[in-house]
Every structure is written in structure tokens, then in C-alpha cells.
Amino acid sequence: GAVVSQHPSRVICKSGTSVKIECRSLDFQATTMFWYRQFPKQSLMLMATSNEGSKATYEQGVEKDKFLINHASLTLSTLTVTSAHPEDSSFYICSARGQTDEKLFFGSGTQLSVL
Amino acid sequence: TQLLEQSPQFLSIQEGENLTVYCNSSSVFSSLQWYRQEPGEGPVLLVTVVTGGEVKKLKRLTFQFGDARKDSSLHITAAQPGDTGLYLCAGAQRGSQGNLIFGKGTKLSVKP
Numbered sequence: 001g002a003v004v005s006q007h008p009s010r011v012i013c014k015s016g017t018s019v020k021i022e023c024r025s026l027d028f029q030a031t032t033m034f035w036y037r038q039f040p041k042q043s044l045m046l047m048a049t050s051n052e053g054s055k056a057t058y059e060q061g062v063e064k065d066k067f068l069i070n071h072a073s074l075t076l077s078t079l080t081v082t083s084a085h086p087e088d089s090s091f092y093i094c095s096a097r098g099q100t101d102e103k104l105f106f107g108s109g110t111q112l113s114v115l
Numbered sequence: 116t117q118l119l120e121q122s123p124q125f126l127s128i129q130e131g132e133n134l135t136v137y138c139n140s141s142s143v144f145s146s147l148q149w150y151r152q153e154p155g156e157g158p159v160l161l162v163t164v165v166t167g168g169e170v171k172k173l174k175r176l177t178f179q180f181g182d183a184r185k186d187s188s189l190h191i192t193a194a195q196p197g198d199t200g201l202y203l204c205a206g207a208q209r210g211s212q213g214n215l216i217f218g219k220g221t222k223l224s225v226k227p
Contacts, residue, residue, distance in 0.1 A: 004157075006157070009155075034214060041201070041220075041222060042219065042220065043121075043203060043217045043218060043219045043220040044158070044203070044217050046214060046217075049214060091155075093157050093158070095157075103148070103160065103163060104148075104160075104205075104215055105160070106150075106157035106158045106159070106160075107157050108156050108157045109155065109156060109157045111155060
């Protein structure tokens, strides 16, 4: 089946620094990628939709200047958490969708801890 | 706001018991997917149902899509400790760029 690689799986950073998370589709071209945030024992909350070659569409309440998304190719999208603060600590997950399939394939997630 | 109500939110049962998880909405979905997620990992797709009234079986798991494609259920027979995890339903709507609307999840704990 389709595979989505996300890394790093875990990152610890100091407050004020920026962290980049990568999401790669390994065996298919992902025209659309999604970024989610998940709090402990809760469901996934969509942050933004990323389309290759265009600006990401952010959900209401998500700061686009804080969570920078780049989808430069059909196999790679990145999420950069800028000037991270402790309240940004969370589990971030990406997913990717091919050109014709409604199925989404998820990365393994990134646990971000901001000290 | 499109909602997918999932219940129960928490479920703790003994090994060997049966259980059912429900997802309900007032919206029609072109397909509905069920995922299982382990702590610290991404969701893993279990099944996709597309046709109203469809029933799919995956070993001890039975998935059903409502006739009107607004609701779905997951039934687990003779639950085992290995079934423990977070179960998520997610609905897809046409023209939504493929984004899924997620239920809040059901945290299942199966005790030996």
C-alpha cells in the first residue's frame, strides 16, 4: 500500500526556535497533503490543506505565519513551526492523497515538545 | 459546520466481550473510513465503505455503512487485548479536496 514518511518522529526544542517537519509520499504523487494537530486522547484537528505549487489553505484559528507550509513537489510537504512556544507542544500528523483516490495515507506523526 | 458524532468516547471491556462503535451525521458522505491509532503513531486505515448499506468484514471486525450514507458502525466480536487503541471514523465529501471529517474517536481498552 501507499506509504507516507514523516520525520522527525520526535523533537524537543527551546522556546523561540523554529522546527521543520517533513512529510513525504514514497510511492505515489500526492497532489494534496493535510496537516493535523492532535492533543492527547483526542481526535485529529485539521490545520491546513496543502496543494502542490500553491499556497496552503488554513483552517479558521490557525495562524499561517506561525505554521508555515510548503508543498514544493508532488512528494514533499513541510510544516515549519516558527518561534515555537510551550503551547505549541503537540502531536502533528500529515496525510497525503493521490490524484484520484479518496483514501488518505497518514504519516507516523511528530511529537513536538517545546521547553 | 459538518459534524461526525462518534460514540462512545471511551470503552473499557473484558477480553471476549463484543462491542459496537457508532458514527452518525446529518451529512451525506461519499465514503467513510475507519482508522485505528496507537499512541505516538499515525492512524492506520482499517476499511473504506462506499455504498449505502455496505457491510465489510475484517476478521473479527464488521463495518457497516448506513443506507443513507450518513452513519456507520464498527462491531468487534470477542475483543482481544490487541484490539486496544483509538478508533476513528472519518467521512469524505465530494468536492472537499479529499479532506476527511473526523469523529472524536473511541478509546478502547480491552483487559485480559
